[in-house]
Amino acid sequence: MKCKVRNSIAIALGALMAVMMFVLTAPAQHPKRKPIADIGVTLGPNQILRLVGDWNGDGVADIQFRQAVYVQGGVNNGVYKLMLTSQSTSQTVTLMPGEAASIDIPSNGFGVRAIVLSDKPDLHVNAMIVDAPTGNIIGMLVGG
């Protein structure tokens, strides 16, 4: 009888451990890529909008850059309407912890807009305006 009880305890503990190990190691659902940064600016001649995303969390992070170019449309009481002339989305880049990826968007119209898409909402994104001839940064925004 005593042996049966011990056996039962052993089996129960084994089962509990197996369940816990499964819970601890079960792969998480792969979340969809969502916009995590959206920046629109008007650039001067020879200026570039540069976005840099860097990943310092656990596992890997997917990152994609979407860019849109606008031209000025009609003006009404000083307010310009901007019209989309082109839009494209980059290939997906997979970042390991500690890696970064960036895109340079040149000034091809009145304004440019860049959207960073990722499956990790806490991926860090910086945006900067770069003077193309010198490569110098002349403005920046730091994301969370």
Add this chain to the structure above:
Amino acid sequence: MKHRKIFSIALTACLLLLSTLAPTTNAQPEGRRAVVRTGVFRLGAGQILRLTIDGQSNTMMVVQFRRTYYVGSANGGIWKTTNVVAQDTSAPLTIGPNEAASIDAGQGGFDAVRIEAIIRGYTGNTTVSAGTLQIINSDGSVAAFLELPLGL
């Protein structure tokens, strides 16, 4: 004998399970901890990234800086880091309420750079933004600056 063996296995399994669930405790200085990250910057020739942490009201805190240097390459219009080439961490520095600490990071032949400030031991009650990030041109002029939240 057989039952003793089973019992030993059960006991070992139980201890193993407990060890996975037990919280890990590390000796940390008293007070709150925060990490301020600049993110990755690809600087122009001669430009430097400067991060300054200001002391907080009525309390001391310990600041440590970590600089990371990258190289990378472009493919299809996307530049990506290929390697962390170098990383250095400064010695812990204690700063008082009216003091500050800063560090510069130039690219120095690398492709990109990043700074982290690790703050420990903040025991104050105020919550303020007291980190400043600057990009300095080779002639010493400020190209851009902004305030970073400390998250304290």
